Amino acid sequence: xxxxxxxxxxxxxxxxxxxxxxxxxxxxxxxxxxxxxxxxxxxxxxxxxxxxxxxxxxxxxxxxxxxxxxxxxxxxxxxxxxxxxxxxxxxxxxxxxxxxxxxxxxxxxxxxxxxxxxxxxxxxxxxxxxxxxxxxxxxxxxxxxxxxxxxxxxxxxxxxxxxxxxxxxxxxxxxxxxxxxxxxxxxxxxxxxxxxxxxxxxxxxxxx
Amino acid sequence: xxxxxxxxxxxxxxxxxxxxxxxxxxxxxxxxxxxxxxxxxxxxxxxxxxxxxxxxxxxxxxxxxxxxxxxxxxxxxxxxxxxxxxxxxxxxxxxxxxxxxxxxxxxxxxxxx
Numbered sequence: 138x139x140x141x142x143x144x145x146x147x148x149x150x151x152x153x154x155x156x157x158x159x160x161x162x163x164x165x166x167x168x169x170x171x172x173x174x175x176x177x178x179x180x181x182x183x184x185x186x187x188x189x190x191x192x193x194x195x196x197x198x199x200x201x202x203x204x205x206x207x208x209x210x211x212x213x214x215x216x217x218x219x220x221x222x223x224x225x226x227x228x229x230x231x232x233x234x235x236x237x238x239x240x241x242x243x244x245x246x247x248x249x250x251x252x253x254x255x256x257x258x259x260x261x262x263x264x265x266x267x268x269x270x271x272x273x274x275x276x277x278x279x280x281x282x283x284x285x286x287x288x289x290x291x292x293x294x295x296x297x298x299x300x301x302x303x304x305x306x307x308x309x310x311x312x313x314x315x316x317x318x319x320x321x322x323x324x325x326x327x328x329x330x331x332x333x334x335x336x337x338x339x340x341x342x343x344x345x
Numbered sequence: 346x347x348x349x350x351x352x353x354x355x356x357x358x359x360x361x362x363x364x365x366x367x368x369x370x371x372x373x374x375x376x377x378x379x380x381x382x383x384x385x386x387x388x389x390x391x392x393x394x395x396x397x398x399x400x401x402x403x404x405x406x407x408x409x410x411x412x413x414x415x416x417x418x419x420x421x422x423x424x425x426x427x428x429x430x431x432x433x434x435x436x437x438x439x440x441x442x443x444x445x446x447x448x449x450x451x452x453x454x455x456x457x458x
Contacts (some may be wrong), residue, residue, distance in 0.1 A: 191364040195396035196435050203398045230369070232458070305409060306395060308435040310366050 138340050139240055139248050139294075140274065140284040144334045157226050157267045159186050159207070162326065162334035163318075169207045169339045170175045170210030172184045175221040176288055180326045181335065183224075185319035191216075193311040202260050204244070205284075207295035208293035216315060217287045224288055224318040224337075228235075231273035243292035250344065260299045270299070278312040286337050346372060348454035353387070353440070354447035360455070361438040363393060367457040378416040380448030387414045387415045387422075387451060393436020396403035406421075407436075433458075 157163065161183045169177040193214060195203055203213040203278070206213040207227075218225050231238070240248040241259040249269030250257040259265035285294060302309040351358045361369050376387050387410040395404040411432055415420045440451050 194366050195398075196393050197396055197398045199400060201398040201400040203396055306393070306407065306435055308368055308393075310368075 138286045138338050139242070139343060142282045142284060146209040156188065156228070157183055157186065157318050157335065159183055162289045162323070163189050163224065163320070163331050163337055164331070164334040165337050165340065166339060168342050173288065180323050180331070181320035182323050183318045184321040187317045188316040189317060191313045191315060193313065194308060195298060195309045196306055197298065198306050199300050200302050202297055202299040203300055204291050205296040207287070208291070208294065210293055212291065216313070217291060218289045222320050224286060224320055226318060227285040227287060227314040228281035228314040228316070229285060230276045230312045231271070231276040232278045232312065233273045234281060234307045234309055235299060235304045236307050236309045237267070237270035239297045239299070241295040241297060244295045246344075248340065248343055258297070260297065266299060266301070273329070276309070281312065282316060290341070295312055346369055346380055346454055346456050348364045348452065350385045350450055350452040352447045353385070353442040353446055353449040353451060356445050357390065357441040358451065359437060359439045360453045363436040369431055369438045369455050370458050371429050371434065371438070371453055372426045373452075373454040374414070374429065375410070375452040376416045376422040377450040377452070378421065378448070379419050381416070381418060381446050382448060383444070384418050384448050385416050385446060386443040387416065387449075388412070388441050389437045390441060391436055392432045392439060
């Protein structure tokens with residue numbers, strides 16, 4: 138549901154498509170909550186796709202932050218599906234700048250943290266502001282490496298966007314590619330289809 | 346790459362309005378003061394409205410001076426890409442002059458990143 142795909146150390150031929158494609162399989166783990174019964178533990182084949190690009194930008198003062206809500210809530214950026222049979226695979230990249238982004242889902246719950254108590258991202262701390270934060274070079278605008286997966290009624294994904302010290306203001310530009318995938322449920326996948334399917338974890342599975 | 350030459354008969358002079366998903370990066374600035382009335386001071390400004398942030402929930406328009414160039418009477422100043430490589434304009438690119446002067450011409454070329 139939130140992935141950072143690092144640069145490959147080897148190439149394969151033929152190449153592997155970066156985005157989910159027509160005919161690909163996806164499976165949702167049983168950790169998805171009962172409040173999302175349309176996907177919990179289910180297996181799907183993608184029968185329609187459409188890629189939509191979009192840019193977001195925020196000019197922010199130094200040593201300050203903004204919480205960018207990607208959901209369809211009031212004040213959000215409306216990047217969640219409205220149809221229960223739609224999966225959004227969202228690629229996120231950043232234009233260069235003196236800023237970083239940490240991920241919360243839902244608001245206030247950090248997606249990336251360490252085991253030790255207190256080792257969670259904190260923009261008010263001189264050191265913890267760097268913990269778990271993605272910098273523009275981690276996912277360049279032209280080579281997006283952050284993947285997020287959204288379905289209707291998923292809890293809001295918040296991007297805490299923080300401008301580091303060392304400048305007066307910074308323009309934070311996010312490049313997005315929304316790969317709209319229409320899902321068709323498949324009741325009895327073969328073992329081969331099951332093995333090939335993209336597994337989509339619920340966010341609680343990220344915080345182990 | 347866009348370029349624009351304007352006299353400084355009025356001030357400020359807008360060279361490029363904000364491009365929302367990019368910064369403006371000047372690649373060359375030429376100040377021609379050969380026909381100017383006196384030594385002139387040109388200031389390159391960046392005008393933008395920040396987004397609401399945690400510290401400033403209702404921001405206003407910000408005007409930041411990014412570069413100040415003093416040009417002698419009857420003189421020239423040329424700044425090329427190497428000298429400007431770290432100059433970034435977040436919003437609108439404009440120039441002002443200390444005293445409006447139709448004899449002073451400012452030429453700016455720019456790109457986006």
